[in-house]
């Protein structure tokens with residue numbers, strides 16, 4: 001089997017209501033999808049996280065190195081692309097582009113052998129996964145204490161047992177909002193907070209101490225991703241588990257996180273950290289360090305489907321135990337017109353639980369009408 005085409009699809013959709021996290025406002029959602037076509041009729045789909053126009057340019061550059069190659073040689077092709085561009089990008093956009101390619105190759109491999117991708121990497125540990133609601137962003141009008149508590153109550157009513165709140169808007173507002181959400185959802189729903197690296201270690205410790213009594217399941221990206229010593233300082237000062245890693249890349253990047261024990265929970269993103277090949281290696285490495293893996297997910301249905309193939313194999317946090325504690329699926333609830341539209345069968349939750357697709361490859365079929373509709 002040979003690769004005969006590498007196509008990139010740049011999609012964009014305007015949002016009805018802009019929303020903000022601690023770094024920026026969003027008024028548009030974009031997606032950069034990779035389609036790899038083979039001479040045996042199999043087509044594989046992948047997705048790249050990050051600035052879509054930039055990852056598109058890189059994948060278009062990769063194409064010449066992929067055409068004519070055997071798509072089943074996933075590790076070989078990963079190493080070749082990585083080595084060819086290593087001098088210019090061991091982290092960031094290069095690896096995000098490589099991630100989309102790797103995911104598409106796994107989709108092809110699954111379709112070729114007519115099994116889900118996870119079946120070819122050791123098989124599934126689970127057939128469904130508890131999802132947590134990612135939302136609770138800021139809006140351009142209204143009182144966050146009121147609209148955020150209303151939104152949180154809706155997630156609980158939908159059946160979610162865990163929700164994540166965006167913080168990083170100043171310690172006073174973060175503390176007030178976290179307290180209000182905890183009051184609104186009660187004690188039985190898990191609550192995580194995510195600062196998107198808005199703070200330095202001093203401020204992150206201060207915020208952590210202010211909310212420590214509110215039973216926070218994890219504090220995500222308290223400090224910038226480069227500052228592993230900052231992570232260690234925050235970790236030493238707080239009893240809240242620290243999470244991070246959506247801005248980290250490849251097994252080489254996570255090697256440093258793990259050997260320094262900078263985080264309690266690592267959150268690689270399959271569309272960013274190197275694809276399914278690399279993320280399986282990263283979660284296996286984390287298991288050896290006794291550190292939890294809980295993937296970051298922020299993309300279209302292709303990113304969600306690829307994440308589910310991986311999550312099917314991510315070990316429980318209490319490995320081979322009578323009381324397993326499984327990883328959660330991050331389920332983005334913000335407006336994203338492209339997310340489910342590009343799938344023939346949307347991936348939805350039922351009472352906060354998502355079933356892992358069982359079809360070949362990523363287990364999804366693409367709606368090409370939606371690709372044309374959102375095409376830039």
Ligand SMILES: [Mg+2]
Pocket residue numbers: 194196220221246
């Ligand atoms: Mg995050």
